[in-house]
Amino acid sequence: MxxxxxxxxxxxxxxxxxxxxxxxxxxxxxxxxxxxxxxxxxxxxxxxxxxxxxxxxxxxxxxxxxxxxxxxxxxxxxxxxxxxxxxxxxxxxxxxxxNLNVANIEELRFPKVSVDFGEVLEWADLCFFESDYKDEMYAFKWKCEEKIEYSVDDNTCLTICPVFGGYPISVKQKEIHMNQKIVFQLSYEEPKQWRDIIKDIRILRNILSLGMCRSIYIDGIEYYHDSHKMEEIPEYIHPMKIFSGTGEVGKQKPGNPWEYLFTLKDLTDNGCMCLKNCFSKYQKLKPIVELATVAFHYKDISTEMLFLNLTQGLETYHARFVSDNPKVYFEMVDHLVQERYGVSSKDQYTSYALADRAFMISERNEDKTKQLHLKSRLGYLFYMRDEVWTGFIGYSREEFLQKMVDTRNYFTHYSESKENKIFSKEVMPYVNGILMAYLNFYILKEIGIEENKNLDSFRKKMVDINRTFDENKLDRI
The missing domain is CATH 2.40.10 (Thrombin, subunit H)
Structure with missing residues (x-):
């Protein structure tokens, strides 16, 4: 209770x-x-x-x-x-x-907050217990790495530190629980409004959700306010608790490390460059990340809704990070095709080169339009990943691309005549898996995750989807 x-x-x-x-x-x-x-x-x-x-x-x-x-x-x-x-x-x-008393909302400013995101210990890999058996006795030592400090901008510093004894050691039946946790501290040179601090906390939460491939819930928050400074030690501010009424709650499980897209170490290698990108690019990445993580936050989401979210995520990524200008985009495609086939003009295109160009500029009259179509945007993103991963579900790359467009149009602009052109219910979960892998790949590319690691995650995901499809196909026989 x-x-x-x-x-x-x-x-x-x-x-x-x-x-x-x-x-x-x-x-x-x-x-x-x-x-x-x-x-x-x-x-x-x-x-x-x-x-x-x-x-x-x-x-x-x-x-x-x-x-x-x-x-x-x-x-x-x-x-x-x-x-x-x-x-x-x-x-x-x-x-x-x-224990906070301020005159108005403008005084709701804090120089620092501490956030506990729950079970992120394995993802962070900053602390652990080491056991030692000696003289017929077990001893446990708590070991931890140095805290990580990173300047988000001129006003904001993020500190990620391991903490032992966040709660008292407890004994339950035959089990002994010794507590450790990872605390994310956001410190501000100039105290920041709470409504803006919430945005920083959400960025961290979405980064963790993306990296761990599961929904992350805030376990606890503490705030520091200038009104709580001690007269004896003016530089010390006693932290106070913030109770949350967001309703965002779930079972705090550590997840499976082999499912992680990236870890804290991946973000902090190379001088915290990836962590820097997470914050500096977040406003541009925000809708794409939120569309990608919707599957973690809403476990009961339908395959149709997930498909629409992932398709929209890919379309938004292309518009924001590739091109939203048709003229620039067509030049980009031609440059890509010419470079790949070693030619210098369209007149030299072979049938293969023309097929590749048509895959990325799918409408015959699109060269004359003022906007890019979904089919072209998806074609470019699929083409940039050379591997063809759609054959195992029975489609060539061209058929898969056309099915994508027909299925999206069917769900958004319903027409009975289009029903026979869309993906079947049986194949939809695997299509979503493919789209999720592509979307994650491009997000991690923008964050700056090491390319080989990003490719390994992408290919592993595709192999898992392929294997699952084959196993389920055998069950249906």
Whole structure:
């Protein structure tokens, strides 16, 4: 049964300057926070309601037992009024800052936050326990690597450090649990607004999800605020807890290391260059990464929806990182074909060269249009990976490309006449696997993951899909 924290007190709503009694409910394990406010009716105003409506940025609470708590990103539900008695309203809360009292939302700035993303120990590979048997006794030593520090920009520093004893050592039946964790600290030269810090945390979360091929959930967050500086040691700020009400929760499992696309070491080799790319390119990569990781965050996603997401991800990647200018793109394709076949003009194209050009510029009249078609964008991305991985499901590269377009158009612009042109239900999961491998390859290319490692991950993924298809095909016989 989930434990719930209940805090009663008075709550001040900045937008309406109301002070109302209420109870805050915090469920840490389920990541839910809601506040129930109560306003008593009076004989003069038997239907007295609460002024606040919709969404407010901040509510400040003074707890009856002492202390205060600040609620951020608060969404009001419908009010329930009992005539001549009271009005109540339930408010969902995204974040609750323990022992923080600021005058307004502009003061919600922090010089540092620490985030625990749960089971990322094997991915980070910064610490471990080593056992030693001596004199008929077992001894355990905790060993760790040096923390990693990296300047994200002129204002932001990221520190990734192993921590021992994040929670007390516990004994359960015959098992002893000794705790270790990896903490990601974001430090800011100039204290940063919480709404912007959330964006930095999401970047880290999506990078971890992509690298580990699974959904990552925040296990805990601590904040540092200038109001908590100690008089005796001014440079020290005591960290305080942030409760999360995002509802983003799941079983924290370490995942399988052989499934990782990349590890922390891959990001930090070569002077943290890949880590730098993750942040500097993220605004451009963001929709592509989010489309690629949707399969991890939503395990019950349908094959059709996943197909649309992956197709859109590839199309978006081409538009942002290859070309969105038809004239430039056609010149790029011709240069690529001429270089590959060792010719200097279109007049010298062989039938093979013309077939390759047609694969990347698929519409006959596309040279005269002002926009690139999906078929051309996909053709280019498939062509740039020389290996043909579609034969095992029964298609040539040209057939596969046409099926991609027909299937996307069928799902987005439904027509019964197109139903016989799309991928079958049986083959769709393998098509999605192929698209996922391609999309991951291009994302890792932009991040700067070492090329051989990127290629190994790509080919391993394709071999796994091929083998699974063959095994399932045998089961159907």
């Amino acid at each position: 989930s434990e719930e924290i209940r805090l009663s007190g008075e709550w001040f709503i900045n937008e309406t300057e109301e002070i109302l009694p209420g109870t805050l409910h915090i469920n840490e394990s389920e990541k839910h926070i809601y506040l129930v406010l109560t306003k008593l009716c009076t004989p003069e105003n038997p239907l007295s309601g609460i002024k606040a409506r919709g969404k407010v940025s901040m509510i400040k609470g003074n707890i009856d037992t002492g202390g205060n708590i600040l609620l951020y990103d608060c969404k009001f539900g419908g009010q329930h009024t009992q005539i001549f008695q009271r009005t109540q309203v339930a408010i969902s809360v995204k974040y609750a800052f323990w």
